[in-house]
Amino acid sequence: MAIGLLVMAMHARSADLIIAANGKTRATVVVAPDAGPWEKRAAQDLVHYIERLSNARPALADSDEAARQALRGSGPVLVVGKAALTLVPELRQQLERVAKPKPELRADAIVLKRKGKLLLLAGTNDDAHYYAVAELLRRWGCRWFMPGEFGESIPQTPELHLGALDYAYAPPFEVRRYWLSWLGDSTGKDEFMRRNFFNDVYVPSGHALGTYTKELVPPGQTLFNVPIADNRTASHLSQKVLPEYKAGKDVSLSMEDGIYASGSADDKALATLQYDKYFLGPSYTDAFMQLYNKVATQLQAAAPESRAHLGFLAYSNMTLPPVLEITAAPPLVAYLAPIDIDPIHGVDDVRSAPCREYRVIMEKWAKIMQGRLVIYDYDQSMLVWRDLPNPSHQAFRRDVQAYRAAGILGVDTESRGALATTLTNLYLRGQLLWNPDTDADALLADFYVRFYGPAAKPMARYWGEIFRAWQETLVTEHEYFVAPAIYTPELIDRLRSHLEAAEVAEVAEAAEQVARPGAKARGQGVQHLHDRLRFTRLGFEVLTAYMDMVRAAATDGDYAAAVAAGERGLAAREQLADMNPTFATFRSIGEKGYAWWPGEVLQYRELLPYTNxxxxxxxxxxxxxxxxxxxxxxxxxxxxxxxxxxxxxxxxxxxxxxxxxxxxxxxxxxxxxxxxxxxxxxxxxxxxxxxxxxxxxxxxxxxxxxxxxxxxxxxxxxxxxxxxxxxxxxxxxxxxxxxxxxxxxxxxxxxxxxxxxxxxxxxxxxxxxxxxxxxxxxxxxxxxxxxxxxxx
Known part of the structure; x- marks a missing residue:
């Protein structure tokens, strides 16, 4: 691009840059013709949301000629991604100053800078270009609290403008990811992730060891009985994975999903070093770490040019860090999966000894791995659950501070995407992983206003009651048996009152719409408010029916009433899923057996004949x-x-x-x-x-x-x-x-x-x-x- 055009653009007036006003705009969004997929999507979404914000649609210049014309003109030019870095090379230095200097996997950073009529938005990679645009839209009031249109909040403004801006930032974590397990509905997931600063950076760590060790299974035994620290196992494993490692492909060496019990004399000796009180047996971490270090050392010797990683889970009866002093070999990346440790409280909470122990466990793993540690996080944290609200930010806001202090790679969350259960959990996770100093309370206050509009105050009380119950609870376990300890009859009564007040506010807003055609419920419209309150009401019906069922069965021994309440709750749950498949994902799980809600209803139905x-x-x-x-x-x-x-x-x-x-x-x-x-x-x-x-x-x-x-x-x-x-x-x-x-x-x-x-x-x-x-x-x-x- 001509130097003269650049100089003209940079010396435009320094007052607020008017992007759109009174439904009109002269702005153009510029993106390189060879832009990456998320870089290109960033430019397209910027055009889309400017129109949503201001009712004025800027032009999109995605060719060199269109970009030159935009720069010659007098209107604002918003330059995205590589085009911004090419136009103003100093942006690269700004990114380098804030980005992690020697990343293990990837360094994300963004820069937002205004120069005259130019607004420059870029990052260190394809995703980061999108993060830069997401940050701008966030400053303009755009929010994506949940995946899909349901969770979107876009305000409307008669004038969209921008003052001075020179901002560069990099998050402390390389890994900021969630994935959907249990066949959760992925509608809107990819966009939601980028708009809330998640990424897809990971090292494979799924259960895989049995694929490579099946030939080593002792006669009459299983994959969980193979010798672990044995030199022959290490050599066998190295030979199996060498082709992938040599090709630069990351490989998972994670244990299978179960409890290991080796008959090897070496393994037995190592297993005597510590007892795992969570899994009620010997810890096999020392044996596994010897195996992994041997394999990594052999692979490095065979393919010294490879920069591939070997992922493994610190899970099951190798959750505890090893007793023997050891430093993990450089290719190894550990995923710490504390599946049986209190997920309700934060690491420094005085009401949870397990969480305080977990902090010590995590910090020792971080030291052994020299920072190459990822937390394998569970959200929803109640593993076998009942589609009831299960907030987790009360713990995560504390945990993320400890993770940053320990210098780990980040967090990879296993989610089911069931919004009636998780609500804003993922939204808050994304924001806190991007910046652990973010004020979670301020984010929630913002959520109530933008999501519920005129019903914000009673809904803030409604969700505040739920969040407080989880924050103050004594319980430290992770399955549905905790529900009656948290969702007491007194809490249910208070929730009912707040919800009814919100529904009164909805009726009043609808009446105002009739009186003043064109009025908006805080920019969202009456229909959005209706849908969001119906979502909340159905969630409350699920909650009350389940708790009625539990009290009828556990307290009163009235199994007929328990079955009736259970069936009522299951019907409300069906309505939630009908409303949106991301609200409740039980249909894809295939709930079979007594552990699941239909199985619990069946249990009470089977108990009834013994009393009637x-x-x-x-x-x-x-x-x-x-x-x-x-x-x-x-x-x-x-x-x-x-x-x-x-x-x-x-x-x-x-x-x-x-x-x-x-x-x-x-x-x-x-x-x-x-x-x-x-x-x-x-x-x-x-x-x-x-x-x-x-x-x-x-x-x-x-x-x-x-x-x-x-x-x-x-x-x-x-x-x-x-x-x-x-x-x-x-x-x-x-x-x-x-x-x-x-x-x-x-x-x-x-x-x-x-x-x-x-x-x-x-x-x-x-x-x-x-x-x-x-x-x-x-x-x-x-x-x-x-x-x-x-x-x-």
Missing amino acids: GEKGELVARLPLVWNFRRDPDEKGRPGKWPTLPVDESHWRSQPQPLSLQARQQIAGQWEPLRTDLYAQAQGVVTPDYQSYTGLAWYHTDMSLEAAQTQGKLHLRFPGLFNQAVLYLNGEPVAVRRLSHPLWWSNDYRFEWDVDLTGRLQAGVNRFFLHIDNPHHFGGIFRRPFLYREVLQ
């Missing part, structure tokens, strides 16, 4: 509140607790006997505990907020009439997590054994049926349940009942 006379007659529901006592020193059995009176004086003497503080300090004394919620969620935690694990006892007394003791009587525990021994009137009468101590490896009904025929007596019967709880999620969580078997 078909298979059994309800004799009595056992008390909702039992006595509970921790037994960390295993004193209960030798001390014959089931034969002794239960002393309640200690907890009754406390100023606030049911408070969390009282429970934390109660030591080995008896305390009351409900049987409709697992133990830890009721405060059965240590003073430093570690979930109590180990032995414990439940006790209740129940009086029966003589007629109630007749026939084939059974005690049904509809929800019990642990191995247990049941004592009746001082004697052990039944033992419950599980197939695996890890609760999720067992039947998800978690039921136990005990035949008590001939064992119950008229008058008082004393029940003691001795549980062994090795993990979080402990105790009884659905109220037990007695039934009389009906002879068929």
Whole structure:
């Protein structure tokens, strides 16, 4: 381009640059003819959104001749991508000054600069050119809170202008990615990612090791039993992946999805170095790290010119960092996947010992990997869930600060894209990964106004209640059993009130539209507001129906009511999916088995005949509140607790006997505990907020009439997590054994049926349940009942 044209453009007036006014514009967007796909899309979207903002459409110059004409003219010229870097070479130096100097994978950076009538928007790569345009549009008020048109907020303005601008920025993380698992709907995903500064940078880290080691499986065993640290395994693996590595292709060496248990003498010795309390067995990290370093060293020697990476998951029983001092070989990139560590609280939260432990784990991995660490993040964080809101920003806003301080590569999030569950989680993740100092509260305040318009205030209260409940909760687990601890009846009532207030605001806005044709609901229109409140209302109907179901089953033992509520919730969920497939993604998952919501409804449908006379007659529901006592020193059995009176004086003497503080300090004394919620969620935690694990006892007394003791009587525990021994009137009468101590490896009904025929007596019967709880999620969580078997 002619130097004279450039000089003319740079010396245009320095006042605000008017891009569009009163529905008219003389602006032109310039992009190189050979622009990359996202660079070109950036220019096209800039044209599109300027028109949306101002009702005036600028010209698009995507040829050299059109660009020359635009620069000769007097109108504003917005130059995107390579064209900007060519026109003003000093932009490259600005990018170099802020970009990561020696990136492992890729350095992203952007520059936005005004020179006279020129507005220059560029980045370090194809994606980054788009980020520069996204940053400009963000400054003009454009938002993309969720993928697709539903989550878009574009204001309207009579004049679109720009003052002085000279801005260059680079994010601290190279990896800022999410992907959709469980066949989630990807509509709008790619655009949403770029508009919120995500990228697709990653090193393959999916489960892959079995592909290369199947020949090494010992006879009669599985992929999880191959020798790991053995030199022969390393040589075999190196030979398998050498062609790809030599060609410069990144390769995954990640373990398969399970728990490894090698019979190799070397592996067994290394496995004795540490016990993994999360997976209740030996840690195999030391063995795996020896394998990975051997493979990497051999590949580097065979192909020294290659810059390929070897990805692996720090997952399952190799989540803990190794005990032996080791530095990972340069090609290795670790993906730390803390699948069983509290996803609700941040790394520095005093209410979560697991999160504080996780910070130490993460920082040690970062040191071992010399920064080549990516967090494999889960969002939604509740892994087996019920389409209820599951916010995560309350934790992520803290975690991202720790990630930056540790100097890691970034975060790769496994998402399902179910917006009724995740809402703004991904939006906030993208913004925080781009700039960890972003004020998440300010982003949320902005969201309420732009997304809900005239209903912003009640909706801010609605979502604020939900966010606060998750932020303040004691629970640290990650499946649907936590729901009643968070979504209490009192919270549901408050949410209903806020939602109804928002719907009143919607009616008022619609009336105003009739009175003033052309009025807009904060630039979004009444239809957008209606759709967004309907989305929120349907989500609330799903939430209330599910919680009604849980309370009917777990608290009241009313299985007919539980089934009815469950079916009502599933119907509301169908309406959500009909409204938009990104709202609820259960249809693509294929929910089969008792772990899923339809399976939970089926479980209650199958329990109903034991109480309605078909298979059994309800004799009595056992008390909702039992006595509970921790037994960390295993004193209960030798001390014959089931034969002794239960002393309640200690907890009754406390100023606030049911408070969390009282429970934390109660030591080995008896305390009351409900049987409709697992133990830890009721405060059965240590003073430093570690979930109590180990032995414990439940006790209740129940009086029966003589007629109630007749026939084939059974005690049904509809929800019990642990191995247990049941004592009746001082004697052990039944033992419950599980197939695996890890609760999720067992039947998800978690039921136990005990035949008590001939064992119950008229008058008082004393029940003691001795549980062994090795993990979080402990105790009884659905109220037990007695039934009389009906002879068929």
